[in-house]
Amino acid sequence: MIRRLIAFFLLSMLMLPMASAVDSTVSWTQENTPAWDYDFSDGYISTAPLYIDEKILVRTSGSSNPSVTALSVEGTFLWRHSNPNSTNNDMSPLLPVSAGEGACGAWPELVLVGWTDGVLEALHPGNGTVYWSVQTEVVGWGITGAGSVFEGHVFYPTRQGLGMYCMADGSQQWWTETGLGWRNGVTLTDSAAYVGDESGTLWRIDSTGEAYALASFEGKIRHAPLISQAGILVHVQSSMDSTVFVLHNETGLVLQQFTAGPSPALPVIMDDVVVLSDSESIHFLLCRDTCALESQIPFHSNGEIGINRQGNIVIPSNTPNSNWAHIVHQNGSNAVLESLDVGLYGYGTAAPLWFRIGSVNYTVFGDDQSVLKVFQNLPSDEILESNDFDWSTQSFLFATYLLLGSSAVFFLNGRRDLFVRTSSLLLVLVLLLLLPDVTQLWSSEVNEVFEETSEADEWDENWPDTWLGTQIVVFQFAEGEQAIGGLVGHQDVLSLTQSAVDDFDFSMTVEQTSIGAYISSINGIQGEGWEFYVDGSKGVLSADTTAIDSTTIVRWTPV
Amino acid sequence: MFQAMGTHGPVLSPLASLVLDVLLLGSAFWLLAKPSQRPVMDSLILLTLVASVSLLRVVMQPLPNVQPVTVAALLVGAQLGARRGAAFAVLVTMISNFFIGDGWWTLFQAAGWASVAVAGSRLSLVTPSGLNVRRAVFASLAAAVWFDVVVSLSILDGTIGPVGFLVYLLHGLPFDALHMAGNFAFVVWMGSWFTGLLEEEPALDEIEFAVVNSHGIDG
Secondary structure, eight states, X not given: OHHHHHHHHHHHHHHHXXXXXXXXXXXXXXXXEEEEEEEOSSSBOOSOOEEETTEEEEEEBSSSSOEEEEEOTTSOEEEEEEOTTOOSOOOSOOEEEOOEEETTEEEOSEEEEEOTTSEEEEEOTTTOOEEEEEEOOOBSBOOOSOOEEETTEEEEEOSSEEEEEETTTOOEEEEEEOOOOSSXXXXXOSSEEEXXXXXXXXXXXXXXXXXXXXXXXXXXEOSOOEEETTEEEEEEEOSSOEEEEEEOTTTOOEEEEEEEOSSOOOOEEETTEEXXXXXXEEEEEEESSSEEEEEEEEOOOOSOOEEOTTSOEEEEOOSTTOOEEEEEEETTEEEEEEEEOOSOOSOOOOOOEEEEETTXXXXXXXXXXXXXXXXXXXXXXXXXXXXXXXXXXXXXXXXXXXXXXXXXXXXXXXXXXXXXXXXHHHHHHHHHHHHHHHHHHHHHHHHHHTGGGSOOOOOOTTSOGGGTTSEEEEEEETTEEEEEEEEOOOOXXXXXXXXXXXXXXXXXXXXXXXXXXXXXXXXXXXXXXXXEEETTEEOOSOGGGOBOOSSEEEEEEXX | OOOOTTOXXXXXOHHHHHHHHHHHHHHHHXXXXXXXXXXXXXXXXXXXXXXXXXXXXXXXXXSTTXXXXXXXXXXXXXXXXXXXXXXXXXHHHHHHHHHHOOSHHHHHHHHHHHHHHHHHHHTTOEETTEEOHHHHHHHHHHHHHHHHHHHXXXXXXXXXXXXXXXXXXXXXXXXXXXXXXXXXXXXXXXHHHHHHHHOOOOOXXXXXXXXXXXXXXXX
16 A cells, blocks of 8 residues: 555656646647748847847847848848947847937937947948947947936946937937946936946946945846845856845845856846846746745756746756746746747847737747747647647657656556666666756866866966956967957857857867767867866866856867 | 766877777787687677677767666676676777777776676676576676776876866766666666576587486486
């Protein structure tokens, strides 16, 4: 009897989440069908596409031709505006502005684009021509954060400060110095602007441009602060983890704090629910008088967080060969994750775009593969006819059920030998599925414990100061070293190396093996392969599973 | 404790590779030839096993650190003895690495699996009633860890200290766990069958001798 009860309990516990996952996956794929793709050939889509003036605008960067491209809703190319001087990854999201009139004059419907070479441009969405343009300061990088519009003015976080510009002609009203920032979006209230920086300082800037440090933390603030009922919320990134702070709006006093995982994403707020993410989990906080953690789901995402019309979360996984997540929740609680296979497999930080034409809802996905995937929902009668069948997922589920069921049956029947056999296969299957995530987490833990034993790679005095505090890649060739710095936001060695290779315009051959990505040649030099060192320590895992800090020196040497 | 990407150990010149291959092949044939010549059929069976397990290893390569060779070496050692077990391990390593990737690590893999085969011959895994599955399971789990440690030694090229090596071993623990789980599955599914396959049938002259000897005693 006890044996039967144990078997029943185990089966129930194991099958519940699977049943939930199956049902929810079917619901999204039945409701949405692929409409068209658009391949931009190179570069990354790092920010959410924008729907404006009946066009889909997509920002691509990290290539030789950083651009904003307009496509029709049918996927036809319309226009492209490029800025070849913006050589780093453009992380500042496109900002739509409705036509209006203010103290400086009138302006048409516009799209504002901040570039990493410090240029801020207002484009006509109809044809991509420049309406006005201003140059902001550049210290290695220029603009990387999100701007915000308020009463005829646009506020943009620049590399070292915050500027207020007239919407009608782009004229600078004031600019105030804060701290060196990256992905440092600005948040506006009726009385002040808030922006964070790379030294962990949260700045409050009043309407005249007067700035003062509201609070200071150990780490980096790489998002626009959130204004909740419970206070100002910032997610501060440290080297190995992060902390969410809730602060008093006026005094900056820390009211609450929560520990979270490494490399935070850009948090979002909807009513009183705050959604945060990092390399380990997605967190839902309910912030009323105080903030309380409502749900937490394991997931790896470090960029934008999308909220669809139903208030559900759609978020890209920033890992190789990964899917997206669709998370349904009730005011932050009872969050259930559904994996979305949208046909994009790889790193991604851009939230999706949603728009509606007539009765058809469109969802647009883009990621680091520089491919845009557009889905549209099907009318209800067509949903019934949809017979898409994901053989790989279903096969896996079938095998799991079969092994699980067989194990339980053999256990109940006292067939110990057969129970052991089926359980052993189930164990191998589960371990194989968990291996990528477990390896990465375990590797991070080991690195944390043994961090002090690693020999820090010596900083080269010939390198520019703007590389300080960024990610640097060094390639060791027979004729000498080639180094590039100022790279940011990369979570693993492969992603960082790919970025460096693109900047140098080198070729790189990556072979996928059972234990990860293997670099067999760089810039045509093959030899016996290449090996890497992270901050002086020899790499012991594959490049795509070796996590890196925000300030890292990766050195590649041919074997 | 696995052959990590980007870490290859010393690079071998073509001549060194040839010497290594000759050394491994020579040791395999020496192990097979001593202490006495084996019948042709006996050798053919062993070579068939070598080819089959090599193919299995190549086919299972997409599954990270699931190593059918470890259990095979253990059981061949247990059933056919240390010499033939070690020869089997060396040949499987050479042939499968010809397809998967040859290098300095081949030496350590061959040594690792050969030592597993030797251990298998000493652990009394096979009894008159067949394979002692419980003992074989524990032996295969230990063999997974032992093999992974031996193979990890290939990264010691003078640039890694004791602490660095320890960190390297710790990084590989999830892969060790998978190796152990794979071994466990192989033993419980195929251990008894594989052992039976290797069971030596007595030769005709041995049967004749036994019968005559028996009659002699009776008489």
